[in-house]
Amino acid sequence: MIATQNELSTVLEEFPDAGREHLIPILQSVQTQFGYLSRESMIAVGQRLGLPISKVYGVATFYNQFRFQPLGKVHCQICRGTACHVKGSGKVLDTLRRTLQVEPGQTTRDGNYSYEVVACIGACGLAPVVTVNGDFHAEMSTDTIGKTLRKYLKTDTEQDGN
Amino acid sequence: MGCSTVITLEINDRAMQAKEGETVLDACRRAGIRVPTLCHLKELTPTGACRMCVVEVDGARGLVPACAWPAADGMKVQTHGPRAIRARQMIVELLLASHPDDCLYCIRNGECELQDLAHELGVRERRFHAPCRQYNVDVSNPSIVRDPAKCILCGKCVRVCEEIQGVAAIDFIDRGSQATVGTAFDQGLNVSSCINCGQCAMVCPTGALREQCQLDEVLNALADPDRHVVVQHAPAVSVTLAEEFGMKPGRDIAGTMTAALRKLGFRRVFPTAFSADLTIMEEAAELVARVKNGGPFPMLTSCSPGWIKYMEQQFPDFIPNVSSCKSPQQMLGAIIKSYYAEQVGIDPEKIYSVSIMPCTAKKFEAQRPEMVRNGLPDIDAVLTTRELVRLIRMRGLDFNELEAEAPDSPLGERSSAGKLFGVSGGVMEAALRTAYHLLTGDDLDVVPMKELRGLDGVKQARVTIGDLDVGVAVVSGLENAAHLLNEVREGRSDLHFIEVMTCAGGCVSGGGQPIRTDDTKVRARMKALYEIDRDAHVRRSHENPDIQQLYRDFLGEPLGHRSHELLHTGYAPRDVVA
Structure with missing residues (x-):
């Protein structure tokens, strides 16, 4: 402290x-x-x-830019711009909300995951797009989002182990 | 606004004059044209938030908010054209779209600005249904209840709290449809820097902010045959109550109010002005003691509980300067459960002591842990003037049918100095009358101290007492107090005695007074108190026979052993998020 x-x-x-x-x-x-x-x-x-x-x-x-909880080990930005919306980012967002049980801007209690909603990250060709710890991931769906995030947590834990 | 170039404009096809710098709304109001507002507050920053005051101005692109639009030479304004009226209707409908439909059960039913506007504008159906967000009602604070569901985000509470009181306990949180008014970190008001003054509830157009109501507790006590329920009423209440029952503002109805209180079932009725005299006896003695001991100066008054909490939070370095006197409410409470109980031979545990106050902070004060003796609180319940009005209406009492009655003895006599506690500057005048007596052994003719009267936020004077030259100041509205105290912090040393009242103008405009208190009413209440003083026989606290008897029979002398035990208190710095 x-x-x-x-x-x-x-x-x-x-x-x-x-x-x-x-x-x-x-x-x-x-x-x-x-x-x-x-x-x-x-x-x-x-x-x-x-x-x-x-x-x-x-x-x-x-302001949307400020957050009041520490970032999770895995931080996901989910794009809710027009193209992503049309291609179903709303459902991906619902999946995140349901699985993680926290609202956008919040962090799960174990400190592993956090996510936030962004308006458009300028990668409409990849819609629906998310970024995870800074990397872009294209054409996300309700099936793939969970797997993608878990992969990052695994890497993170392995690094911790070393 | 030093510049006063006169300009001419046309409002509703009538030419009129305005001063440069005035807003269209100012000009309209002066011309007697009522443009409705929800977020406007006289003399505070216009925000143009509610858009109720939109008017048509020739040449302007759309409707403009009159409250934030400067009047200009040659301007042509239509205040009640069809466009403006349609816009206002729409605004009210949109506000109502997410507003709870519980007017019948709302404490502000009949006194709600939103309800009035919906009625005036002829809104007769709910065309829009926005989902009502679920909010928790914040009942954490002993004085104020916050019900965000009823909030229309006009921001008046935020501005009063910041600009008049210098407290800024609340502000807007979040944005857009998520926006609410709340404290830092959205916590309960009780852990915020809120000083319980209730000015937010006074300006709230709806029922989103209201007093913590203690009527039920009082009704239960009144119905309990084992309880000896006594009541005291603050100086400002008797000159306010009349307004609420169709009488002219500024009429003193202490006598009929006493009768009404007895009809309500209170066994004894005492004026708090009696214990205001007691406060003066102790406080003047304290001032004189400080003169003899060389300080600490300036001495600060302690009767306004909002100010006391504010001082503990923001100016704890002034704790040694603040008078150790309890407020008149607490003094009378302590005397009732000691001297009075002894006199009438009642177990103090059986006494239920109620006070009627123009103030919400008094509810907080009564609950302070310092205000308990032998496990018994000095005061059991505090009702605001508003709650008393409700109680009287509930019992269907008619003031026209009541004969004036005298207060009870032995704590019933008051000097008019005690009555002056209801106005900003009154405590100072009262204290100086007795301090003069204590220091010179003489009594001056009582002359009104003009420089300490009126609605100015800061009033100052120099007074000669014997061979002493005393600098006194009177402040009301804590933002004004903060300015003056900062001057003292920075080395200003010509002041010996400062009276601080939390609410601008003093208790007559307190946070427990009737909704829709305005300057005219406040002035009328002030005038009434000064007239009571002008016409009174006993105008100095130390000449009050009941006070003299109390010292003779019970207390001994001011600042004596018993006084210290019953009438004085202490303060401690308060750690709050401010």
């Missing part, structure tokens, strides 16, 4: 004369550093900028 506090101060030091107009860039930096916005980090940012925490939380929840 102390390490986290230090890291947080390091992020805040990047903005020496920060005012309330720097709230979003600071939150972005914090998220880049930690992968999400923790309660503690939002409080620290609010105190630093002299902003009420309710304001910080309000701004953070307004």
Whole structure:
């Protein structure tokens, strides 16, 4: 926890004369550093900028880009753009929601999986497309999505073992 | 708005003048044209969120929100053309699409701005059915209940909380159809920085924010023959209640209210103004002691419980400056369960002590753990003015049929100084009258302290007491308090005594007062209290015979041993997410 506090101060030091107009860039930096916005980090940012925490939380929840739980070991972005929608990404999303039992933006309790919905990732030719830990996967279906994610978790665990 | 160039515009084909910088809405209101609003709050940032105030302006691309549209020279405005009216109807229909249909059971039935507008605009059917999101009602807070299902996202609560009170306990969370108003991290209000003032409930157009109602508990106590139920009423209540029963704002009906309270079954009726006198005795003595001991200055008043919580959260460094006096409500509660119980020979456990307050924060204050003695709370239940109105209506009492009655003895006499606790500046005037007496042994003729009266948020004066030059300030609205305290933090040292009231204007505009309290009503209530003071025989707290008797028979002297035990309290820093 102390390490986290230090890291947080390091992020805040990047903005020496920060005012309330720097709230979003600071939150972005914090998220880049930690992968999400923790309660503690939002409080620290609010105190630093002299902003009420309710304001910080309000701004953070307004934007889709901020998340409030750590990323899972396997993180999936599912595209809900027009082409992907037409090709059935809605069903893929339903499958994710049902199997993982969490909402977009959340992380499973074991910390393994997280997913989020994005509007269009500009790969309409591959519809319905998802990215998993940054890799693109084309033509996803309700059958293939589970297998794809599990493969990543396996790799991740094997790496941990080494 | 220093600039006052006069411009001419035409509203509904009538030429009229406006000051540059005024909005179209301001101009309309001054001309007596009622343009409906849901999110507008006088003197606060317009947000144009609700679009109810849309009007037609010649040359503008579409309908424009009057609340956020600057009036301009030569502008032509139609406020109630068919287009504007259709738009307003549609807005109300859309708001109702996801609004619960439980008006009959809603606490704001008959006092709801959304209901009124639907009625005025002739909305007679539900054309749109949006799925109602399921929300939890937040009952965690002792003063305020939050029911997000009824929220129309006008944002008035958010602005009052931030801009007037400087608290910002709530803000918008999420976006679009998911948006709600809530606290940081969407937690219960009880763990937020909420100070329980209830100003959010006062501005809420619907029933989304309301007081935590304690009527049932009080009714149960009244129905219990083993309970000795007594009641006290705050200074602001008797000059407010009349409005709700068809009388002119600003009429004092303390006598008939006392009669009504007895009819409701309360065994004894005491004015809180009595214990306001008691507060003054203790607080003035404290001020004098500080003068003798050289501080700490400025001394800060402690009768407004919203301010006290705010101070514990945001200004804990001022804890030594705050008077250790309990508020008048708590003092009277403590005296009722000790001195009064002894006098009438009743076991304090059998006493059920109710207070009627213009305030929601008093509910919180009564539940503070410091306000309990020998396992008994000083006060058992707090009803707001609004709840008293409901209670009176429930019992069908008619004020025209009631004869004025006197309060009970021995805690019934009050000076008019005690009555002044209901207005911003009143505690200061009352305290100075007694402090003058304590410091000089003399009594000045009571002259109104004009610079400490009125609705200004910050009022200051210098007072000469004997050879002392005393700097005093009066603030109401905690944003104003925060500014002044920051000046003190930064080294301002000319102030000795500061009165802080949480609500702008004082208790007369408290968060427990009738919905639709406006400036005119607040002024009328203020005036009534000052008139009571002007016409009173006993105008200084230390001249109140019941107070003198209480010290003679029971307390001994101000700041004495018994006083400390019963009438004083302490504060501690509060760690909240603020």
